[in-house]
Each structure stands twice: as C-alpha cells, then as structure tokens.
Amino acid sequence: xxxxxxxxxxxxxxxxxxxxxxxxxxxxxxxxxxxxxxxxxxxxxxxxxxxxxxxxxxxxxxxxxxxxxxxxxxxxxxxxxxxxxxxxxxxxxxxxxxxxxxxxxxxxxxxxxxxxxxxxxxxxxxxxxxxxxxxxxxxxxxxxxxxx
Amino acid sequence: xxxxxxxxxxxxxxxxxxxxxxxxxxxxxxxxxxxxxxxxxxxxxxxxxxxxxxxxxxxxxxxxxxxxxxxxxxxxxxxxxxxxxxxxxxxxxxxxxxxxxxxxxxxxxxxxxxxxxxxxxxxxxxxxxxxxxxxxxxxxxxxxxxxxxxxxxxxxxxxxxxxxxxxxxxxxxxxxxxxxxxxxxxxxxxxxxxxxxxxxxxxxxxxxxxxxxxxxxxxxxxxxxxxxxxxxxxxxxxxxxxxxxxxxxxxxxxxxxxxxxxxxxxxxxxxxxxxxxxxxxxxxxxxxxxxxxxxxxxxxxxxxxxxxxxxxxxxxxxxxxxxxxxxxxxxxxxxxxxxxxxxxxxxxxxxxxxxxxxxxxxxxxxxxxxxxxxxxxxxxxxxxxxxxxxxxxxxxxxxxxxxxxxxxxxxxxxxxxxxxxxxxxxxxxxxxxxxxxxxxxxxxxxxxxxxxxxxxxxxxxxxxxxxxxxxxxxxxxxxxxxxxxxxxxxxxxxxxxxxxxxxxxxxxxxxxxxxxxxxxxxxxxxxxxxxxxxxxxxxxxxxxxxxxxxxxxxxxxxxxxxxxxxxxxxxxxxxxxxxxxxxxxxxxxxxxxxxxxxxxxxxxxxxxxxxxxxxxxxxxxxxxxxxxxxxxxxxxxxxxxxxxxxxxxxxxxxxxxxxxxxxxxxxxxxxxxxxxxxxxxxxxxxxxxxxxxxxxxxxxxxxxxxxxxxxxxxxxxxxxxxxxxxxxxxxxxxxxxxxxxxxxxxxxx
Numbered sequence: 050x051x052x053x054x055x056x057x058x059x060x061x062x063x064x065x066x067x068x069x070x071x072x073x074x075x076x077x078x079x080x081x082x083x084x085x086x087x088x089x090x091x092x093x094x095x096x097x098x099x100x101x102x103x104x105x106x107x108x109x110x111x112x113x114x115x116x117x118x119x120x121x122x123x124x125x126x127x128x129x130x131x132x133x134x135x136x137x138x139x140x141x142x143x144x145x146x147x148x149x150x151x152x153x154x155x156x157x158x159x160x161x162x163x164x165x166x167x168x169x170x171x172x173x174x175x176x177x178x179x180x181x182x183x184x185x186x187x188x189x190x191x192x193x194x195x196x197x
Numbered sequence: 198x199x200x201x202x203x204x205x206x207x208x209x210x211x212x213x214x215x216x217x218x219x220x221x222x223x224x225x226x227x228x229x230x231x232x233x234x235x236x237x238x239x240x241x242x243x244x245x246x247x248x249x250x251x252x253x254x255x256x257x258x259x260x261x262x263x264x265x266x267x268x269x270x271x272x273x274x275x276x277x278x279x280x281x282x283x284x285x286x287x288x289x290x291x292x293x294x295x296x297x298x299x300x301x302x303x304x305x306x307x308x309x310x311x312x313x314x315x316x317x318x319x320x321x322x323x324x325x326x327x328x329x330x331x332x333x334x335x336x337x338x339x340x341x342x343x344x345x346x347x348x349x350x351x352x353x354x355x356x357x358x359x360x361x362x363x364x365x366x367x368x369x370x371x372x373x374x375x376x377x378x379x380x381x382x383x384x385x386x387x388x389x390x391x392x393x394x395x396x397x398x399x400x401x402x403x404x405x406x407x408x409x410x411x412x413x414x415x416x417x418x419x420x421x422x423x424x425x426x427x428x429x430x431x432x433x434x435x436x437x438x439x440x441x442x443x444x445x446x447x448x449x450x451x452x453x454x455x456x457x458x459x460x461x462x463x464x465x466x467x468x469x470x471x472x473x474x475x476x477x478x479x480x481x482x483x484x485x486x487x488x489x490x491x492x493x494x495x496x497x498x499x500x501x502x503x504x505x506x507x508x509x510x511x512x513x514x515x516x517x518x519x520x521x522x523x524x525x526x527x528x529x530x531x532x533x534x535x536x537x538x539x540x541x542x543x544x545x546x547x548x549x550x551x552x553x554x555x556x557x558x559x560x561x562x563x564x565x566x567x568x569x570x571x572x573x574x575x576x577x578x579x580x581x582x583x584x585x586x587x588x589x590x591x592x593x594x595x596x597x598x599x600x601x602x603x604x605x606x607x608x609x610x611x612x613x614x615x616x617x618x619x620x621x622x623x624x625x626x627x628x629x630x631x632x633x634x635x636x637x638x639x640x641x642x643x644x645x646x647x648x649x650x651x652x653x654x655x656x657x658x659x660x661x662x663x664x665x666x667x668x669x670x671x672x673x674x675x676x677x678x679x680x681x682x683x684x685x686x687x688x689x690x691x692x693x694x695x696x697x698x699x700x701x702x703x704x705x706x707x708x709x710x711x712x713x714x715x716x717x718x719x720x721x722x723x724x725x726x727x728x729x730x731x732x733x734x735x736x737x738x739x740x741x742x743x744x745x746x747x748x749x750x751x752x753x754x755x756x757x758x759x760x761x762x763x764x765x766x767x768x769x770x771x772x773x774x775x776x777x778x779x780x781x782x783x784x785x786x787x788x789x790x791x792x793x794x795x796x797x798x799x800x801x802x803x804x805x806x807x808x809x810x811x812x813x814x815x816x817x818x819x820x821x822x823x824x825x826x827x828x829x830x831x832x833x834x835x836x837x838x839x840x841x842x843x844x845x846x847x848x849x850x851x852x853x854x855x856x857x858x859x860x861x862x863x864x865x866x867x868x869x870x871x872x873x874x875x876x877x878x879x880x881x882x883x884x885x886x887x888x889x890x891x892x893x894x895x896x897x898x899x900x901x902x903x904x905x906x907x908x909x910x911x912x913x914x915x916x917x918x919x920x921x922x923x924x925x926x927x928x929x930x931x932x933x934x935x936x937x938x939x940x941x942x943x944x945x946x
Contacts, residue, residue, distance in 0.1 A: 103860075127409050128401055128432055128842050130860070133273050137859040153276050156260055156269050 094135075094142040104131035118182040129154075148175045158193045231257065234708040235767075237695045238275040239688045240845045242333070242568025243404050244697025245271055246770050247278075249689050249708040256282040256689050256709055265770040266384050266701065272405035274845055277854040281687065282709070284853035288671040288684040289713025299682065304714060307681050308721075312728035314663045314680075318635040319351060319729075324614075328355035328624050328633045331582060332641030333363065333573025334846075336693025336705070338740035339718040340576035341747055343639060344588070346722060349606045350731030354593050354618030355633060357584045359641045360573040361621035362648075365931035366535035367566040368578050370544020373480075373930070374552075374815050376808020377590055377755050378578050381787035382527070382563025383699040383773060387414055389561030391524040393423045394515070396448065396547065397533020397937075401432035402842040404531075404567050412436055422518045426451065427533060428837060429867075429909055430902040439514055442904050445835045445938045446824035447505035449539060452546035453821065454501035455516040457493035459553055464520030466555030472802045474552050475811065478818040492818045504821065520554050525561030532569065532839070536936040540928045542819040549816045558789045558804045568698040570846070575696015579756055580747075584618030588747075589754040590808075593617050605750050606734065620932035621647070622925050629656035635663040637725075639718055640685065642847040644675035646912070648934040649890045650920035654678060667718055670849050674915050685718050686711035693719065693740045694766065700773045700787070702758060704766035719743070752777075755795060755808055824938040825926035828906070832888065832940035834872065836908050836922055844913035852915070864914035866895040866943070869903040876945055883946040886910075888939050891921035894946050908941060 097107070108116040108131070119125045124133075132138075134146040143150075152159040159175065178186045233248040246265025250258030256279045263269035291307035292299035302310075318326050329347045331340055340358075347356045360368075368378045375381070387393075387410045401408040415421045415436050425437040426448060434440040443451060459465050476484040502509035519526045528550065534543040548564050556562035568574055581588040591598035599613040606612075619627050625647060627633040636657075647653045657664050657678040666679040669687035676682045689708035696702045711717065716724075719740050726735040737743045741763050752759040758774035760781045766772065773783040775795050786792045788804045796805045806814045828835055841861045844851040851857045866884055868876070878884055882897045886908060895910065895917055903909055910919035924939040 123412075126412055126435065127405060129273070130842075132856045132860055133276070137856045139855060139859070141855065153259075154261065154270055157263055 092142075092144045093140075094138040094144075097138050104135075115182050118180075122183045122185065124182075124184055148173050151175045232708075233260070234689070234706050235262065235770075236689060236705045236708065237571065237697075237703045238271065239278060239281075239334075239850065240272075240274050240571060241404055242570055242573060242698045243267070243406050244571060244695060244699075244701055244703060244771070245275055245406050246703065247271060247275060250279075251689075251708050254709050262770055265703075266699075267406045270406050270409060273843060274851055274854075274857070277851075277857060278688070280854040281850045282689060282712075284670075284850075286670045286672075286853060287687070287712055287715075288668055288676075288682060289715065290684055291714070292671065292679075292682040294680045302681075304716075307683060308724055308728060311665050311681055311683075312725060315351075315635050315637075315725075316729055318663070322634060324351045324353040325355060325616075325618070326633060327351060327353060327635045327637075328357070328619065328627070329637045329639070330621070330624065330641070330643060331356070331358035331577065331639045333358070333360045333568070333570030333577050335572060335576055335640045335718060336691065336740065337572060337576040337580055337696060337702075337747065338693045338743040339639070339722065340572070340580050340582045341588070341743060342719055342722040342726075342735050342737075343637075344580060344582040345606060345734055346726045346729075346731055348587070348613060349602070349608050350726060350729065350734045352612060352614055354584050354614050354616060355624060355627075356582055356618055357621045357624050358577055358582060359570060359621075359643075359646065360577040361583060361931075361933060362536070362646060362936070363532065363569040363933075364535060364566070364573050364578060365583070365620075365933035366537065366540030366544055366928060367530075367568075369541040369928075369931040370548065371566070372808075373541065373817065374545055374548040375788070375806050376810075376814075379574060379700055379756075379787075380563065380565050380698065381558065381789075382565050383701075383785045384410065385785060386525075386527050386561050386563045386565065387411055389525055390414060390527040391418065391421055391561060392518050392521075392526040393421070394426075394519055394526060394528040394547075394550070395424065395433060395437075396426040396452075396528065396530045397535075397543070398529055398531035398567055399427065399429075399431040399433050399839060400529060400531075400567065401435070403569070403840045405842055407529075407567065408433065424515045424518060426515070428835075428904050428907055429839075432842075439511060439518070441505075441507050441511045441515065443505035443507045444904075445837055445907065446537075446827070447501075447821065448534075449543055449546055449819060450496055450501040450504045450821040451507070451512055452543070452550070453493055453496035453819070454498045454512045455519065456546070456549055456553060457496050458498060458513050458516035459520045459550070460490055460493060462517065462520070464516070464522065465553045469555030470553060473555075473804055473806065473813055474816055475813045476818065477815045482815045484818055489816060489818055492820065496821070501821075519550060519556075525559065526551070526554070526556045527561060528564045529567055531567040533937060535566075535931075535933060536838075537933075537938065538825040538926050538928050538935040539819075539822045540933055540935075541930040542817070542822070545817040545819050548814070552814055552816050558786055560786075563786070566698070571697060572695040574698060574700070575694060575702055579696060584620050584624070587613070589751045589756040591754070602750075608734075620927075622927050622932065622934055625653040625656055628662055629653070629659065631659070631661060634661060636665070638664060638666045638675060638679070639722075640667065642673050642675045642849060644673065644678050645847040645915055645918055645920065647925070648920055648923035648936050649925035650918060650923075651891050652925070667721055668849075669715065670853070673849050674847065674918070683721055684713060684715040685721070686715045690715065691717035691719070691740075693717075694744065697771075700784070701771040702761060702766065702774065703769075703771045704763070706767070757795065825935050826889075826924050826939045828940045832942050834906055834908050834941050834943055836886070836888065836910065836919075836939050836941040838910050838912050838919045838923060838936050841911050841913065844911070846913070847915060848913040849915075851913070861911070862914060864895060864910050864912075864917045864919060865898040867898050867900050867903045867909040868943070869905045869907065870899050870901055871905050872903075872908075872943070873897065873899040876943060878945055885944050885946040886922060886941050887944075888922040888924070888941045890924065893917055893919075893921045908943060912936075 238245040245267035246262030261269035293302040425434040498509035498512040551557040667683040667685040690711040692707040757777040760779040
C-alpha cells in the first residue's frame with residue numbers, strides 16, 4: 050500500500066473520515082454464514098487505500114465467487130460498487146447490509162408495491178428472493194409487477 | 198385500504214431512505230417528523246428528480262423521485278448528497294485576502310470592497326475591463342441575474358462560464374445543423390431505440406442513470422444493438438455489441454466513412470433528404486448532394502480504418518446497423534466530441550448520420566447530446582449567458598436581437614454592446630494580459646478545470662487582478678487564488694430552476710436555511726447590482742419574481758416555455774419545452790409536426806427545422822482534421838482525460854462524502870500493458886507525465902482497457918490535476934478547448 054503524500058486533498062479526506070467515524074459506529078455488520086442478513090454485529094474491514102485499488106480488484110482474489118456474481122449481475126453492470134451497500138472501509142463498513150440500503154434506490158419495490166398501505170413497514174425480506182451480489186430473483190411470480 | 202399513488206409515494210419516501218445512507222440509528226428510523234421537499238440532483242446534466250428529507254432544518258436523506266424520468270433511481274453521488282450539506286469545509290462567512298491567507302470579514306465589508314473595486318475598474322478602464330465567469334451549476338435565475346447585470350447594467354458581454362469548457366461544441370453543432378441549440382429528442386427515445394450509437398461518452402460512469410435505462414432497453418428490446426466508439430474500452434463498452442477503439446482525433450474520418458457506407462449501400466432516406474435537408478461547407482449551406490458524396494468517396498472504410506487504427510469491417514458494420522431500414526437509431530455523445538479543436542465538426546458529422554437516414558424526430562431516433570452540468574442547458578445555453586449570446590436563441594451580433602432585449606430589459610436602445618465578449622480561454626488570457634482587471638467567478642472552479650491551468654492560475658494571482666469567488670466550500674483550487682471569497686448557499690439551501698439534457702425544466706425548492714452567513718448567489722448578485730447602481734435592473738425580492746420576467750423574455754422565441762409558471766413547476770416532475778401556453782403538456786420531440794407547438798399544423802412535411810431560414814437542416818461537409826497537438830518523438834503518447842462514476846467535476850462536493858473520498862478520487866495514470874512494460878512500470882509505481890505545458894506525478898494503473906500509446910487521467914483530483922498537462926487550443930467555431938487530446942511523455946519517477 051502506498052503512503053499518501055500530504056496534499057490539498059488529504060485534509061478533505063481526513064475531515065470526511067472524521068465525520069464518518071462520528072456517524073457510522075452503529076452500521077457494521079457480521080460475516081455470519083446465515084442466509085438472512087444479520088444486522089449490526091461488529092466486524093471491521095481492514096483499512097485500505099482505496100484510491101488506487103478497487104474493492105472488486107482485491108475481492109477477485111479474496112472472494113472470487115462473490116466478485117464474479119456481482120460483476121455479472123445488474124449491480125456490476127451499472128457499477129453499483131461494493132461500498133454502495135457495504136459502506137466504506139471505515140467505521141461505517143457493513144459486512145452484511147440490511148435492506149435499508151435497497152430502499153434508497155428501489156423505494157417502491159422495497160415498500161411492497163402499490164398495494165402497500167400507508168404506514169406499512171418497509172420490506173425486510175429483499176434477500177429472500179434476491180441472492181446477495183447476483184441479485185437475480187428466484188421464483189416465478191414477481192411481487193413488484195406493475196412497477197417501472 | 199386504497200391510497201393514491203401520490204400518497205403512496207410520499208409514504209414510501211418518508212419511511213425509507215434514511216437508514217440507507219449510513220446515518221445513525223435514531224435518524225434512520227421511519228418517522229413522520231421528516232419533511233420531504235421535491236428537488237433535483239445537484240450533479241450531472243441527467244437531472245434526476247429526488248425528494249430531500251429534512252428534519253430540524255437539516256438535510257438528513259434523499260430519495261429518488263419515482264414520478265420523474267429517473268423512476269426513483271439515483272446514482273451513488275446523488276444518494277450521498279446529504280453528506281455534502283454538513284460536510285467540513287463549508288464556507289460560513291466572507292473572507293478577504295490578507296497576504297498569502299485570508300481573514301474573516303463581514304458581508305458589508307466584503308461587498309463594499311468588491312463593489313468599490315468593480316466600480317473603480319469600470320470607471321477607469323471601461324466596462325470591458327470586468328468579467329463574469331459562471332457555470333451550468335448555477336440556478337437559472339442566478340445566471341439570468343448575472344447575465345442581465347453585466348450585459349445590460351455594466352454593459353459588457355464578458356459573461357462566460359464552464360459550459361464553454363463542456364457544451365459549446367454541442368451548442369454550435371446544433372445551431373449550425375438545425376438553426377437552434379438543444380436536442381430535439383428526449384430520454385423516452387431510449388426506450389424505443391433499436392440501435393445505440395455512443396461516441397465520445399462513457400455514459401456508464403458520467404451519466405449512470407441514463408446508462409441504466411440504456412442497459413434496460415438492451416435487455417428487454419428485440420435485437421437491440423449498442424455501438425460504442427471510444428479509444429478506451431470503458432465501462433460503457435461492456436454492453437456494446439461493437440466497440441471501435443481508435444487513435445484519438447481520427448473519429449471524423451470514421452463518421453464520414455460511415456456516411457459513405459450509408460450512401461453506398463442504399464441506406465439513405467431519399468424522401469427525407471429531398472424534403473428536409475440542404476448541404477453546406479464552411480459556414481455556408483451552398484453545396485449539393487453531389488459535392489457531399491464526392492467528399493465521402495474520399496473516406497472509404499479502408500482508408501478511414503487505416504487512419505484511425507481500427508478495422509474497416511467494424512466501420513461498415515456500425516453503418517449497417519445504424520442505417521438498417523425500419524429500425525430506429527439514437528446517438529449519444531459528450532465530451533469526447535465536444536472537447537476537441539474540431540468538436541463542432543464532429544457534432545455536425547453525427548447529425549449527418551441522422552439526416553441522411555431520416556432517423557430523426559420519431560420515437561427512438563434522435564441525436565441526443567449528453568450534458569455535463571445540471572443547468573448548462575437551462576441556465577447558460579438557453580439563458581444566453583455566454584459571451585456571444587443573449588437569452589433564448591438571440592445573439593449579440595444580431596442588431597434585432599439586441600433591440601428585443603433592450604426593450605425587454607427596459608434599457609435605452611443601443612445599451613447592449615454589439616461586440617462579443619471574451620470566451621473562456623480568451624477571458625482568462627485577458628486577465629493575464631491585464632485587459633480584464635476584475636473578475637467574478639460564481640459556482641465553479643476554473644483554478645482546477647481550465648486546460649493548461651498553471652498559466653491561468655498565475656493570471657488570477659497577477660498583480661492588479663481582482664478576483665471574487667462565490668463558493669459553498671473553501672478552499673477550492675480557485676477560492677485559494679481569490680481576493681474575496683463569498684459564502685454561497687448550497688443546493689437545498691436555495692430555490693430555483695435547473696434545465697437538463699432533454700429540455701426538461703425542474704424546480705428545486707428550498708429545503709433548509711443556508712448555513713452560517715451563506716447567501717444564495719441570487720441575493721449576492723442583486724446586492725452587487727444595488728451597490729453598482731443597477732438595482733432597478735435586478736429589482737426582484739425572490740427567484741420566483743425573476744422567473745416571471747424570464748417567462749416574458751422567452752415568450753415568442755423558439756424556446757418558448759412561457760406556460761411554465763412557478764405553480765406548474767411546483768406540481769410537475771419536470772416539464773419539457775416548448776411549452777408556450779399554460780396547460781400545454783410540453784414537447785417530447787421538437788421540430789415534429791403534431792408534437793411541437795411551434796410547427797404549423799399545415800406544414801407539408803413531418804418535420805420543420807424552424808431555426809433555419811428555409812426550414813431545412815444542413816448536412817455539413819467536414820473533412821478529417823488532426824488534433825491540435827499530435828504525438829512526436831519528444832512527446833510520443835496521447836493523453837486523454839475523462840470522468841469516473843464516483844466523482845463530479847472538480848470533486849469539491851463528492852470528495853467530501855466519506856464513501857466517495859475512499860473511491861477513485863486520486864487520479865491514476867491508466868496505461869496499456871505494452872506501454873507499462875516498455876516503461877518498466879507496474880501497478881502502483883509512480884510516473885511523471887509531462888506535456889509541453891506542465892508536468893505532474895501519478896500512480897500507475899495498468900489496464901488493457903486503455904489503448905497502446907494512450908494515457909488516461911481523470912479530471913477530478915484537486916491534488917494531481919490533469920490540467921497541468923492539457924492543451925488550451927480551442928475550436929475556432931465554439932471556442933471550446935481540446936481537453937481530450939494532447940501529446941505527453943511518460944517517465945518512471
């Protein structure tokens with residue numbers, strides 16, 4: 050890993066990390082093996098200089114199957130990269146993201162579709178049908194039919 | 198229990214996005230105390246609609262607007278917008294230079310100083326000794342206010358801005374071919390396209406939400422073909438059926454060769470050519486079809502391929518797919534064509550493909566220029582805030598247009614200067630030469646974004662130059678050079694209109710109060726006007742009042758959106774002009790009879806290019822021309838610059854988001870493995886890259902997505918600026934610089 054020179058930007062990055070540390074303590078998840086995402090256990094990701102290497106670059110070696118599934122899926126195609134769901138490698142790292150992350154892009158789907166009633170709890174079962182990383186759906190019926 | 202779609206959307210928005218953004222638990226909970234305010238993304242020219250979630254006067258979340266063109270989707274930059282609002286580095290009070298640093302000042306002191314210096318400059322050296330440099334990031338009302346103050350009040354046309362670096366080639370391309378600026382098609386055309394012709398655009402990274410729509414069409418449409426023409430095998434090329442990589446600067450030959458194939462293989466639309474097209478060369482539409490075909494005969498696929506370093510059969514294939522009868526074709530391009538010394542010609546040649554095949558003005562067929570900044574179209578191009586323009590299709594050089602604006606602005610006849618102002622590079626050269634002594638920079642970052650930037654950074658710090666910068670953050674690579682830095686309200690802290698790529702105008706409602714002592718640029722400009730004695734020209738108490746005037750100025754022009762009242766904008770999720778009367782639904786496809794209200798119902802043909810005197814578009818004869826600087830023994834590699842998905846413009850905002858600060862912010866030098874081997878460098882090594890203008894060190898990334906003989910650098914990194922190296926040669930028509938191509942040498946550092 051390269052040492053970073055002291056630069057104009059370093060101050061900005063340091064400031065951003067500082068604010069992240071203040072916000073993100075509750076967001077880490079576990080690497081547990083269960084299928085349903087466990088929430089908010091504490092597993093840290095090693096700090097890496099991600100400016101010149103991508104998550105997927107390392108994970109092509111570290112977790113090749115997962116990297117391949119992601120790349121071949123819609124998120125890989127659209128460059129929804131690892132950190133979008135998993136956070137940065139700082140204190141906000143989430144080993145197993147919960148479905149809150151889905152909702153910021155897939156709001157309608159994550160709320161259960163147009164039949165949802167006001168005040169309904171958001172879905173927490175996205176990963177029941179959508180395998181993490183590949184994200185292709187299992188099953189023949191589409192509960193989101195009718196949505197754009 | 199049945200609820201309306203609108204209620205559902207509101208509930209969904211209120212209950213969802215917070216915890217997605219890495220915010221702390223208590224805020225993340227769904228709650229009824231969050232207010233959701235309709236707005237638009239701050240970043241690129243796609244113009245994604247979103248809701249801003251507000252709690253306790255703070256932006257705590259955003260949520261894509263499902264009823265807007267983006268169907269609820271946001272890219273990662275948009276998703277993380279809440280972080281920029283509270284980010285460290287917000288400028289909260291005015292600063293005045295003191296030696297090599299700054300000291301805090303009151304608004305009264307800072308504005309007093311600015312008004313005195315501008316007033317003094319104008320009194321001593323005349324109005325053309327001051328200038329305004331704005332951007333496509335300003336709101337329409339802000340840019341309109343600046344344009345009016347400088348052109349009608351101060352009486353100089355030295356009003357230019359970042360769109361000159363970004364979209365001037367596209368503007369001049371549309372104007373020369375169709376008579377008026379701005380695309381005639383819309384995003385919905387993506388859903389109907391059978392062939393995507395993407396040239397000089399890494400859509401997947403620069404316009405991710407449009408790329409998603411393209412990928413979805415590719416997935417669901419029947420036999421949809423995607424052609425990507427780019428020297429690099431970009432992320433966009435991943436969905437390509439055909440990727441043509443080529444030597445930078447040779448794409449004019451490829452485009453002419455494609456047109457030649459269309460004629461040779463009978464893929465042209467004879468009726469369309471007869472009814473809608475004329476031919477021209479230089480600046481005059483005085484050529485014939487025979488002249489054009491003679492020019493094309495000189496660009497056989499074999500000859501073009503030899504020039505471009507690509508395969509002739511790929512050029513033929515691209516032309517066949519584009520021209521196949523009964524199928525639609527959409528072209529999309531961005532800086533790869535615009536940021537070129539022959540960018541206007543390149544734009545013309547893309548338009549030619551549509552005109553000779555008649556693939557234009559029907560769903561799925563259109564030449565759609567993609568825009569870099571969120572309001573380059575609405576505020577600057579449409580609003581006429583460039584040095585040769587006046588609002589809504591009018592130009593400085595046209596006496597009638599000046600007369601119209603003098604009436605609309607209630608200033609005496611002869612007030613508006615008939616002389617074009619300085620375009621961007623000329624403006625900063627005028628600062629260098631001391632011709633422009635006081636410069637106002639609003640909402641952009643030329644100290645990083647100009648080509649050959651060292652030269653112009655020096656100019657801004659020249660003895661006798663007085664530079665005012667209004668900015669939400671400090672320091673930036675421009676604010677650090679300023680004499681006065683004024684704290685500007687940021688995005689959700691103010692109200693105004695953005696107009697994006699597809700002529701879609703949208704209102705950003707104010708969500709939260711400005712932080713610290715920050716003020717909207719609109720207020721700052723009105724304050725400046727009062728202090729310079731031009732308060733009557735900018736009398737508005739709110740952007741809404743200015744909007745009423747803007748509607749009157751647009752009325753009766755080919756841009757007519759005078760039916761777009763503020764109330765309508767508040768209700769709508771974006772409106773496409775022309776929209777000449779209240780109640781009009783807006784226009785998806787311009788120049789098309791039955792869709793565009795400005796085309797008479799009795800017009801005998803299906804389209805009327807009413808921006809041209811004869812109603813016909815021009816197929817321009819444009820030969821291949823090399824870039825301004827070609828490689829040689831001393832500088833043997835081509836440098837090209839571009840963008841990455843995680844950052845935007847000069848990263849003043851995206852670098853302050855924690856996930857994005859971690860990702861791709863550092864500019865690395867992408868080299869082909871053969872070049873890396875020749876230089877004896879590997880991933881992570883440091884190289885020094887030098888051009889005839891400057892040098893910088895970069896870490897190496899070896900990738901076969903690059904092309905042999907080509908180095909790629911992204912433009913975002915404030916520390917390792919690619920613009921130390923880029924060339925400030927400009928297109929003679931658009932005055933846009935050739936950021937995309939220059940010659941460099943690379944050495945192991």
